[in-house]
Amino acid sequence: MARKTHVQTTINGEQTEFLCHPHQSLSEVLRDELHMTGTKEGCTTGDCGACSVLLDGRLVCGCLVLAIEAEDTEITTIEGMASGEKLHPLQQKFLEHAALQCGICTPGFLIAAKALLEHNPDPTEHEVRYWLSGNLCRCTGYDKIVAAVLDAAQSMGGDTR
Amino acid sequence: MSESNGSDRKFKWVGTRPIRHDGVDKVTGRANYGADFDLPGMLHACMLRSPHAHARILRIDTSKALALEGVKAVITSDDIPELALTDASGPTNFSDLSRNVLARDKVLYHGHAVAAVAATSTRIAQEALALIEVEYEPLPHVLDLRAAMAPDAPILHDHMRTKGVDPTPDKASNIAAKMELSRGDVDQARAYADIIIEREFETATVHQGDIEPHACVAQTNEDGQTTVWASSQGHFMIRAYSARLLQLDISQIKVIPMEIGGGFGGKTTVYLEPIAIVLSRKTGRPVKAVMTRDEVFRATGPAPATLINVKFGANRDGKVVAAKCKLVYEAGAFPGSPVTAGAMCILAPFDLDHFLIEGYDVVVNKPKTAAYRAPGAPPAAFAAETVIDEIAHELEIDPLDLRRNNAVSKGSQAAYGPKFSDIGLLETLDALRAHPHYSAPLGENQGRGFAVGFWFNAGMQSSAEVKLNEDGTAIVIEGCPDIGGSRASMAIMAAEELGIDVYKVRPVVADTETVGINDTTGGSRVTFATGMAVIEASQEVVKQCCQRAASVWDIDPTDVIWQDGCAVATGDGAKKLEKEDKLVPMPIAEIAAGAARTGGPITGKASLNARGAGPAFAVHLVDVEVDRDTGKVEIVRYTTIQDAGRAIHPAYVEGQMQGGAAQGIGWALNEEYVYDADGVLANPGFLDYRMPVALDLPMIDTVIVEVPNPRHPYGVRGVGEVPIVPPIPAIANAIHDAIGIRMRKLPMSPPNVLAELVRASGGA
Ligand code: FES
Ligand code: FES
Numbered sequence A: 001m002a003r004k005t006h007v008q009t010t011i012n013g014e015q016t017e018f019l020c021h022p023h024q025s026l027s028e029v030l031r032d033e034l035h036m037t038g039t040k041e042g043c044t045t046g047d048c049g050a051c052s053v054l055l056d057g058r059l060v061c062g063c064l065v066l067a068i069e070a071e072d073t074e075i076t077t078i079e080g081m082a083s084g085e086k087l088h089p090l091q092q093k094f095l096e097h098a099a100l101q102c103g104i105c106t107p108g109f110l111i112a113a114k115a116l117l118e119h120n121p122d123p124t125e126h127e128v129r130y131w132l133s134g135n136l137c138r139c140t141g142y143d144k145i146v147a148a149v150l151d152a153a154q155s156m157g158g159d160t161r
Numbered sequence B: 001m002s003e004s005n006g007s008d009r010k011f012k013w014v015g016t017r018p019i020r021h022d023g024v025d026k027v028t029g030r031a032n033y034g035a036d037f038d039l040p041g042m043l044h045a046c047m048l049r050s051p052h053a054h055a056r057i058l059r060i061d062t063s064k065a066l067a068l069e070g071v072k073a074v075i076t077s078d079d080i081p082e083l084a085l086t087d088a089s090g091p092t093n094f095s096d097l098s099r100n101v102l103a104r105d106k107v108l109y110h111g112h113a114v115a116a117v118a119a120t121s122t123r124i125a126q127e128a129l130a131l132i133e134v135e136y137e138p139l140p141h142v143l144d145l146r147a148a149m150a151p152d153a154p155i156l157h158d159h160m161r162t163k164g165v166d167p168t169p170d171k172a173s174n175i176a177a178k179m180e181l182s183r184g185d186v187d188q189a190r191a192y193a194d195i196i197i198e199r200e201f202e203t204a205t206v207h208q209g210d211i212e213p214h215a216c217v218a219q220t221n222e223d224g225q226t227t228v229w230a231s232s233q234g235h236f237m238i239r240a241y242s243a244r245l246l247q248l249d250i251s252q253i254k255v256i257p258m259e260i261g262g263g264f265g266g267k268t269t270v271y272l273e274p275i276a277i278v279l280s281r282k283t284g285r286p287v288k289a290v291m292t293r294d295e296v297f298r299a300t301g302p303a304p305a306t307l308i309n310v311k312f313g314a315n316r317d318g319k320v321v322a323a324k325c326k327l328v329y330e331a332g333a334f335p336g337s338p339v340t341a342g343a344m345c346i347l348a349p350f351d352l353d354h355f356l357i358e359g360y361d362v363v364v365n366k367p368k369t370a371a372y373r374a375p376g377a378p379p380a381a382f383a384a385e386t387v388i389d390e391i392a393h394e395l396e397i398d399p400l401d402l403r404r405n406n407a408v409s410k411g412s413q414a415a416y417g418p419k420f421s422d423i424g425l426l427e428t429l430d431a432l433r434a435h436p437h438y439s440a441p442l443g444e445n446q447g448r449g450f451a452v453g454f455w456f457n458a459g460m461q462s463s464a465e466v467k468l469n470e471d472g473t474a475i476v477i478e479g480c481p482d483i484g485g486s487r488a489s490m491a492i493m494a495a496e497e498l499g500i501d502v503y504k505v506r507p508v509v510a511d512t513e514t515v516g517i518n519d520t521t522g523g524s525r526v527t528f529a530t531g532m533a534v535i536e537a538s539q540e541v542v543k544q545c546c547q548r549a550a551s552v553w554d555i556d557p558t559d560v561i562w563q564d565g566c567a568v569a570t571g572d573g574a575k576k577l578e579k580e581d582k583l584v585p586m587p588i589a590e591i592a593a594g595a596a597r598t599g600g601p602i603t604g605k606a607s608l609n610a611r612g613a614g615p616a617f618a619v620h621l622v623d624v625e626v627d628r629d630t631g632k633v634e635i636v637r638y639t640t641i642q643d644a645g646r647a648i649h650p651a652y653v654e655g656q657m658q659g660g661a662a663q664g665i666g667w668a669l670n671e672e673y674v675y676d677a678d679g680v681l682a683n684p685g686f687l688d689y690r691m692p693v694a695l696d697l698p699m700i701d702t703v704i705v706e707v708p709n710p711r712h713p714y715g716v717r718g719v720g721e722v723p724i725v726p727p728i729p730a731i732a733n734a735i736h737d738a739i740g741i742r743m744r745k746l747p748m749s750p751p752n753v754l755a756e757l758v759r760a761s762g763g764a
Helices: A026-033 A089-096 A106-119 A125-134 A143-156 B023-027 B063-067 B094-101 B122-129 B145-149 B186-192 B235-246 B273-283 B293-299 B339-345 B377-395 B399-406 B425-434 B486-498 B526-553 B571-579 B588-593 B650-669 B727-739 B750-760
Strands: A005-011 A014-020 A052-055 A058-061 A074-076 B043-049 B055-061 B071-075 B113-119 B133-138 B175-183 B195-203 B215-220 B226-230 B253-257 B287-290 B306-314 B320-332 B355-363 B446-455 B460-468 B474-478 B505-509 B560-563 B566-569 B603-610 B616-626 B633-643 B700-705
Touching (some): A089 B023, B175 B339, B186 B320, B195 B377, B306 B377, B399 B425, B399 B446, B425 B700, B460 B526, B486 B505, B526 B571, B526 B603, B616 B650, B650 B700
Parallel strands (some): B043 B287, B320 B355
Antiparallel strands (some): A052 A058, B055 B133, B195 B306, B215 B226, B460 B603, B560 B566
16 A cells, blocks of 8 residues: 655644545544544535535535645644633534534534634524535534524624634 | 323423533534544454345355455355344344345345455455455346336245235235224215315335444454444444344443434444444454445435325315225335334324225335334325315315314324323414414415324333432433433433432433443433433432431431422421421432431432323424426425423424424425436435435424323423424425425425426426
8 A cells, every 4th residue: 555645734723743645535534543533424425514624714525625635734623613611602502502413413513604604704594504505414404503603693793713 | 100290390490491411522523423433453344235236146255355465354144143034023023134234145235235344444445345256146126116016026035925914925025014904994984975085195215314324343352242332323222133143142242322423213223233243253353334425325224115095085074084095115125114103103193983004014125224203104194194185175174174173182092093192283283373374474486384293102111320429419321322412301300300400410321231221212212211210210319318318317208308409307307306406408418428327329220111102293384485497396484383292401302393394394305215227326425315404494483382291200202203294295285385286206306396387287
């Protein structure tokens, strides 16, 4: 088998190095090599959004990005969303609104919603639904997820960090 | 058991919406699901799957695969015990299950597992699959129900004779079983019918669509002791099934439940676990097996395609006087479709004296079906609730009046047998009429429909333990995987009984060695049955606390009652303490702190087989807008109304109602297995198997009706399954209201709706 490649990147603000094969996806490396299993995989074909991460601030499916593409980039995963003891307002609102049932889709939705609010701090319900349509949830019917995101947007009042 | 259902009780925690105890783990990515667990030295397993829909296996040669660097073991069905064809307990036939886990002699569907490889990486295991040589003799296959029942159909199982017909046929058939349910005299009753409507319905194979693929890790020691980490709806089921399939003692297997990423019935059986156990035994190393999405679609339990014929006779007032139903359900490659449940449900909402229901369980060359949320009920409701709507239109009677006129209530004899005790069908129908949605104006090309859904709900076995900590906080230990917030419900019930803050209770889903047997999370049973065990175990703790207080106070224990988390003396005991100037309540924390001096740790346990799961009724109201040019149906507004008996955590009850509605909407409008001519599934991924996304749905309004279940201390009835039952007929009725066309075939997708529109306008 081909030798592994050395990759240097920043994950959740921390300088990180890893070795990976050229065929390995970013979500695979996050999960299997770096043991950051908060990023989930529901399909590995880009259709469910469970693997959502931010790559230089852009929302991507971790399963569709090759791990070697992470070289010299900044990656944000669910593990980097809370700061210290404090949950991100989106995380808090997901809890308050009971916006998760099984929870497997939740990290992906939170990352996608974070990207939305950074991009559009005051979205309409339709904009939230449109933006989150790359993320599948089979449990909730989306109602409480959409409500949580709208409520979080309001409580953050434009402060989208 | 007490028949007081808490109707007059003042609750402190029941009915509130605390943040779930496992919530922070789940919003921070810390919660570990099936595929999130690794062990040092672990191998990775991959499955070789059949490229044919139906074929005889002539020869398997694994030698080249075994020779590949990094491959540690390759197994086939030769490596697992061959079970007698009749090895069954309850509805589970273990010979079939074994042959589903690894095909023996024949493959019965495209994607049927044939061999498994364990290697040092998934990549190597996949390479090894290509090196396994299998010689097949392809056989003709059959996917369609009508074709499978035809006399000259290709036969899946040569030994299969139709059960339930007398005398037993001497010829093999794909009809595994026939069942019948009847009351009264249908033919005679027809004389009283002023109108008879007979219709045929057809539904497609669909999938549960749980977002987490099946996954497990197994480790078997040299002495045979085995540990499995698995995501499932029941780790006790994983243990029992694996032991049975591999002919091991149950005590040799320990199963540790991982968090489960959705199940909906699809994780109520084993696929990977026995294979991982055998591979681990062969290699002496831990083995991890994770399905791809493609494998989940091709080889795990879809819900059946169905053919249903319904014939209703009603009098001029709209009262149904007789009904005949024929249900044909696809079982997949092995017998066991939910046709019996479908047959028992189809007439359950109707107060009816004369009926005949026939059900057929039919095998086809598709994966073995598995449970899917209210198994069998949604297609049945599609048929019955559409025809009843049609009768209302024919007779020009308000459909809601007509439903009410036919509705079962307390004391009605359910079509499936027993007499209903307190049920909430009339109450949900009344809530429907009162809802503003029911009379809101509609726009152009819009239509409104509603439908009723019924589901039995289950009780079954549960065990729980409540342990009082030294400071008066408590641990609740139970064994039902938490698939949608049940830990919070368990904590609420314990807090209610103990009289302590809900956040002072820590709920734990324990492994197979730490808590007594718990049946699978399914049948909408956890809050009802496991909740009952938690309540009983908590009551045992309270009883002990009262005794400890009595001993400290030196009064009769019968003079101690429990109030707001404190022991309080009453009667003669109170008088005595008053004299001693010691009449103050003793809080749980004080009792817990003194436990060492009063008899040791305080724990309560309960193991039970819960009876009296109260049946659930739901009614859904939907507005659709139909695009006449494309046939696309848009859901404009949606309201769900459901009798929950008693909502322990209303937010998660609403969540079940909304989630069930969304799944039903997907089933109604888009979802279907599409096969090519070779019997190969053409859409085994989320891109082409199109489940609803956020943009497809509106907000889903919820109304919780509470008609307490008399057989539960708080009045709880199951809530999880029934919300998937009404959406299909509600949408079909709404489409009719919008464009005057009755859809009787699923999915009601743009091409199918457009075809009906063209037909209706006289086009080709
Ligand atoms: S796992 Fe990446 S989109 Fe599904
Ligand atoms: S909460 Fe289960 S998939 Fe979204």
